[in-house]
Amino acid sequence: MLRWGAGAAGSLAALPALTACGQTVGAARTTRQASTRRGQKVELVFWTWVPMQKTVDLWNRTHPDIQVEMQTIPASVQGGYQKMHSSLTAGNPPDVAQVEYHELPGFMLVNGLTDLSEYGADELRDSYVPWQWQQGVFNGRVYTVPQASGPMGLFHRRDLFAKWGIETPTTWAEFEDAARVVKARGNGARLCAFAPNQPTWFAAMCWQRSARWVRTEDDTWVVDMEDDLSREVADYWERMVRDDLVFVEPDMSSAWYKHVQTGKIAAWVGPQWGDALLRGNAPDTAGKWRVALLPQWEAGQKASANWGGSSTAILQGSRHPREALQFAHWINTDRRAVDLNISVGYGWPSAAGVFRGSALDKPDPFFGGQRYNDVFTASDRAIDTSWKWSPTTDADFAQLQDAFGAALAGDDSLAGALADGQQSTVDNLLAKGLKARSAR
């Protein structure tokens, strides 16, 4: 018996030598610049879920030598990244793809991005907002060109607030008071909805409270989601839910849009790119909305948060990285391109100093003639940019989302869900072969 065991262990130990020898994980093909003959047209493929076709058309008109084909993919984790990871593994990736900031460490983990420093990306640095640029820098090398971010603000219905006698809340305490007033006077309306399906939103709330969920110490990832600051945020929303001051429903879903359209929801703590969603899905509420800065935890503070943000990445395996980088830089900094991108709601530009005089810089009838982007300019400046993302964000947030769902069904509290999320994040990092530990 013993002998058999030893033999089996021996043959099992020999397996790696037979099977996995030298095989690398991740991208099946590495980026290499193909040589092009003079006058030869270069063709690039670009994957994005933002409807940027007009911008791409403009590029194709002005750059006859480099033609870009835009292909629309499902947004983020609804299929987009699945597709990208499969294409990397299969060795047929697009040249350029839209990747959110919080996904970049995950792509780094599978060696899925092209080192752009090799192709002169460092010289482009000054064209961008520094913190957005830093999102794509790992170990001092540039891996992606930033596209846009999502500074947050408080979208609210001026008319409903006036009807119910609510001042625009400037602190979270006032926000809660406002929620109680809406519940009392609103005839079934609520101030806003808590969306258990949006861990990225919840992370933004903790970000504003100056919690930091992930940090690194030497070569170890340290996860800290149960800290006092995050707990405070969790307890706050716990109370809002338990006291029935908010709807509990997925945002950007049909039920939520229905509530927005019918004035049952009077506010949304949302990102700048949310303007396009309100405009597109509740056109009948035009003119009634306003934007204010995020409520603060302590009066007089000026902390803001970010939700979302994307970069234009050159995936590992492209044959035209030089041209792809040229395209990625142009699409995010050329004034006409930026204006076209703004018109389709791509977010808050990463290009430095393009706000003044751009399509963002004008009064908007949907927001009652408010120059609402002035608010987001201020919000953008107040974002603490030291926030870091873990390379397993997709899995972490999926599990956090499940934990929120279970907590709200009565099994647990939101703070308990955060503790679960912390544990599963550490597990996820370890499962990927990384060094990780809990902060407490």
Add this chain to the structure above:
Amino acid sequence: MSTTSNRTTTSAPGGRRSARPDRAAWGFLLPFVALFLFTFVLPLGYAVYQSLLTPVRSGPLGLGPATLGFAGLDNYTLALRQSAFLESFARVLLFGLVQIPVMLLLSTGLALALDTLSHRWAGIMRAAYFLPYGVPGVIASILWGFLYVPGVSPVVELLGKAGLAPDFLGYDNVLWSIANIVIWEFAGYNMLVIVAQLKAIPQELYEAARIDGASPWQTAIRIKLPLARPALVLTGVFSIIGTLQLFAEPLVIKPLTSTVTNSYTPNLSAYNEAFANNNIYLAAAESVLLALVASVLSFGFLSLVNRKERDAR
């Protein structure tokens, strides 16, 4: 039964069988065997192989190059340590215990009713019951999803006016809302299998029953049901496998409610590990475990009903 099989073995002329028919049989089987190997055995083997691997990382913060290493059974222990994955099995088993009997009862009832109906109506009704099967699962789930979401659904609104406030997507209800979709989709399909079996029953039996003065009820219970048994076993096995593979319905319902988790069913769990978490080695282990459970359950069910059949004889 035993008499017929005796007859065939002894009836070969001269007591010796030529080798020729065997070779021909292999010729006919070859395309199937090739396809079977290529689309079933090969992927299965590849999944088992992948389930034994894991990435090994190096470099600062593990962001450097990674190679593939042998993991042994690590992925399996990891999968079995995840309570969400184990819960997903418990969930589909509970689902199957309720949904399969309800659906098969419904299918059998419909099949018996159709069998006694006049021909003209039977055709129309059969088509009507079968129609939901023609709607892809994803589309069906989207349609039902609209009927479940409060604020959008006319059903919820009507029931709300009647003083009921059903929460179809609530924590305790969503599993049965999904069961409802699956029953709607597959009751007609299973009914058709059972109807086909009923049609194969020789008419003489009915004649004999009529002469003996059996009522339609007695004919149904004493003759039709026992003879439709093979079809019921078949649909039972299909349903067990189908239940364990539950995927499209919860995936489509998921964006509508936070009560459907990322590992709501074993299949969904493996899918998310592979494509959202980009952890194909763990996903392979989960898939292999799912395949094991599915075969144990379906073969277990088959041997159970077969033993009963032997005992009855």
